[in-house]
Amino acid sequence: MKNADGTKKSRLTNPGLPWSQWQLLDSILPTGGFAHSFGLEAAIQTRMVCEPEDLKIYVVHLLENTGSLLLPFVYSAFQSPNLQTWYKVDKILNATLTNEVGRKASIAQGSALMRTAASVFTEIPSLKVMRQTSLGTGVVNFHHAPIFGMICGLLGFDSGTTQRAYMFVTLRDIISAATRLNVIGPLGAAVLQHQVAAIAEDLSNKWMDRPLDEACQTSPLLDTVQGCHGYLFSRLFCS
Amino acid sequence: MDVEMEDLKTGTVVVEKVMGKSTATRCFSKYPLKFILPRKVGSSQTDAVWIYALTYGGGIVSGDSISCEFTIGDGCTAVLTTQASTKVYKCVGSRCSVQIYEARIGIDALLVVIPDPVTCFSTAKYSQKQVFRIMSNSSLLIVDWITSGRHESGEKWDFTHYKSTNHIYLEGDEPLFLDTVLLEQGSTVTIAERVQDYQVLAMVIILGPKLKHVQTKVQEDVKNMMSEQLQLPATSLRRYSAPSTSHSLIKPSFLASCSPFGPQGSGVVIRIAAMTTESVYRFLQQQLASLEPLVGVLPYC
Numbered sequence: 001m002k003n004a005d006g007t008k009k010s011r012l013t014n015p016g017l018p019w020s021q022w023q024l025l026d027s028i029l030p031t032g033g034f035a036h037s038f039g040l041e042a043a044i045q046t047r048m049v050c051e052p053e054d055l056k057i058y059v060v061h062l063l064e065n066t067g068s069l070l071l072p073f074v075y076s077a078f079q080s081p082n083l084q085t086w087y088k089v090d091k092i093l094n095a096t097l098t099n100e101v102g103r104k105a106s107i108a109q110g111s112a113l114m115r116t117a118a119s120v121f122t123e124i125p126s127l128k129v130m131r132q133t134s135l136g137t138g139v140v141n142f143h144h145a146p147i148f149g150m151i152c153g154l155l156g157f158d159s160g161t162t163q164r165a166y167m168f169v170t171l172r173d174i175i176s177a178a179t180r181l182n183v184i185g186p187l188g189a190a191v192l193q194h195q196v197a198a199i200a201e202d203l204s205n206k207w208m209d210r211p212l213d214e215a216c217q218t219s220p221l222l223d224t225v226q227g228c229h230g231y232l233f234s235r236l237f238c239s
Numbered sequence: 240m241d242v243e244m245e246d247l248k249t250g251t252v253v254v255e256k257v258m259g260k261s262t263a264t265r266c267f268s269k270y271p272l273k274f275i276l277p278r279k280v281g282s283s284q285t286d287a288v289w290i291y292a293l294t295y296g297g298g299i300v301s302g303d304s305i306s307c308e309f310t311i312g313d314g315c316t317a318v319l320t321t322q323a324s325t326k327v328y329k330c331v332g333s334r335c336s337v338q339i340y341e342a343r344i345g346i347d348a349l350l351v352v353i354p355d356p357v358t359c360f361s362t363a364k365y366s367q368k369q370v371f372r373i374m375s376n377s378s379l380l381i382v383d384w385i386t387s388g389r390h391e392s393g394e395k396w397d398f399t400h401y402k403s404t405n406h407i408y409l410e411g412d413e414p415l416f417l418d419t420v421l422l423e424q425g426s427t428v429t430i431a432e433r434v435q436d437y438q439v440l441a442m443v444i445i446l447g448p449k450l451k452h453v454q455t456k457v458q459e460d461v462k463n464m465m466s467e468q469l470q471l472p473a474t475s476l477r478r479y480s481a482p483s484t485s486h487s488l489i490k491p492s493f494l495a496s497c498s499p500f501g502p503q504g505s506g507v508v509i510r511i512a513a514m515t516t517e518s519v520y521r522f523l524q525q526q527l528a529s530l531e532p533l534v535g536v537l538p539y540c
Contacts, residue, residue, distance in 0.1 A: 042469075045469045046468070046469065046490065046491055046494060047489060047490045047491070048435065048490065057432070060428065061428070061433060064428070068421065091414065092414055092417065095414035095415055095416055095417045095500075096417045096418070098416060098417075098418050098498060098500050098508050099496075099498050099508075099510075100498040100499055100500065101498070103498075103500075199427070202427075215417075215419065216402070216404075216419035216420065216421040217418070217419065217420055217421070218420075218421050218422070218423070218433070219433055220420050220422075220434075220440050220442075220510065220512070221433065221434055221435060221437060221440070221494075221512050223510055224440075224494055224495065224496050224510040224511065224512045225494065225496070225512075226496075227496025227497065227498050227510055228465055228469065228494070228496045230462075230496075231462055231465040231466045231469055231496070232469055233466070233469055
């Protein structure tokens with residue numbers, strides 16, 4: 001095909017890739033992320049987050065903790081997107097997510113993502129096969145981070161994009177939860193998301209490409225607060 | 240253990256049943272560590288070996304490296320504790336201090352780790368790792384905690400680096416609990432900002448059949464305590480521009496949450512953030528009081 005001035009139109013080497021990327025990161029993908037507030041609901045009820053300024057601080061701490069604790073799992077699964085690695089990484093993550101609220105949320109989101117990806121990305125039949133092989137066996141918990149990394153690896157994303165994308169979906173979901181909890185309005189949320197983007201980029205760079213044994217949590221207060229979700233008198237979210 | 244291996248270890252303790260009683264059959268320690276095993280703790284009915292870990296000079300000096308191994312034999316009970324809070328002194332020449340404990344706990348054995356908190360002084364760099372390898376029916380209680388520093392001198396979360404790792408493995412190297420907390424002074428976010436007004440962070444792990452009663456009580460107590468604090472429904476706390484003097488905006492001074500972990504929820508982990516060290520000591524006294532028959536005295540009294 002040619003442009004109006006006669007020059008050749010450039011074609012993508014992997015034409016489906018950007019469309020898959022956008023679809024995976026779009027909140028409309030049915031992965032149930034909307035059911036989780038990442039401890040924000042509990043943070044509000046423990047008066048840790050009262051005003052939009054507190055929210056920004058909370059979001060930054062959450063992103064750093066996501067980077068430090070979960071990016072290694074995204075990265076490991078991304079590098080070797082096969083059954084054996086998935087099982088191994090999932091098992092280690094299960095022992096690492098010591099907070100039951102967080103652990104259950106991860107399993108719920110991971111299961112939903114795997115089910116959706118297996119149905120949507122039919123050009124990767126191994127997704128469906130791996131899912132069918134593993135369902136109901138109890139050998140894998142279907143945690144979110146390894147499944148996310150594995151899907152990105154199989155779709156052909158690059159490593160940096162994959163890890164940034166994981167941070168992005170976390171940011172996307174916490175901002176969304178904040179609007180539903182009425183801490184901030186939808187426009188303010190969009191403004192905040194853009195403000196935090198530069199920080200999210202720095203954090204992604206800081207924590208990406210690390211081995212599993214470097215996974216750590218950098219916000220123990222967040223972990224404590226998230227664990228209180230079960231004690232909340234009235235709740236909107238599962239976690 | 241042959242002589243070369245011994246040189247690598249700062250301390251070793253082996254506890255085995257001798258004539259039906261838990262007994263330390265081996266106890267070795269070298270500078271900067273000293274183990275003290277008092278003969279009599281509790282009544283003559285108590286079957287427990289108490290191990291006090293002391294550091295020369297009362298604290299960990301920059302660059303110190305401590306590596307210990309503990310073996311708790313089948314059916315035995317051992318308690319590992321400190322005489323005072325572990326002070327980590329200021330960093331000299333950017334050398335990080337390291338402490339590594341590795342423990343093997345046998346079938347039906349119990350290890351209780353109840354130290355005083357770690358206090359890192361300004362600019363300190365400290366890393367600790369505790370690895371526990373347990374068998375079926377082992378019981379384990381671990382308290383791991385840190386205070387913000389020397390509050391009297393105005394040092395609050397003023398250290399450079401603190402890392403604490405706690406790993407629990409079942410037989411066959413199966414990971415059961417893998418946790419690492421990292422508090423590092425950042426250029427954009429300080430540790431104080433991460434921890435906000437809280438001055439003490441604590442984690443308590445309770446696992447195994449001998450501690451079921453402790454688990455049940457702590458889960459119930461924490462749930463009740465926190466539910467009281469959180470009773471206000473979310474609607475009344477939603478503020479865009481409320482005055483910050485409003486009573487409902489005061490943070491709880493003691494925050495705790497309990498989480499089961501492991502197959503069939505065999506373990507429980509409690510995470511605590513508190514504004515005073517005393518409140519955590521009180522909590523630990525109350526929750527661990529039922530350990531007295533097992534270990535001989537009331538912990539943290």
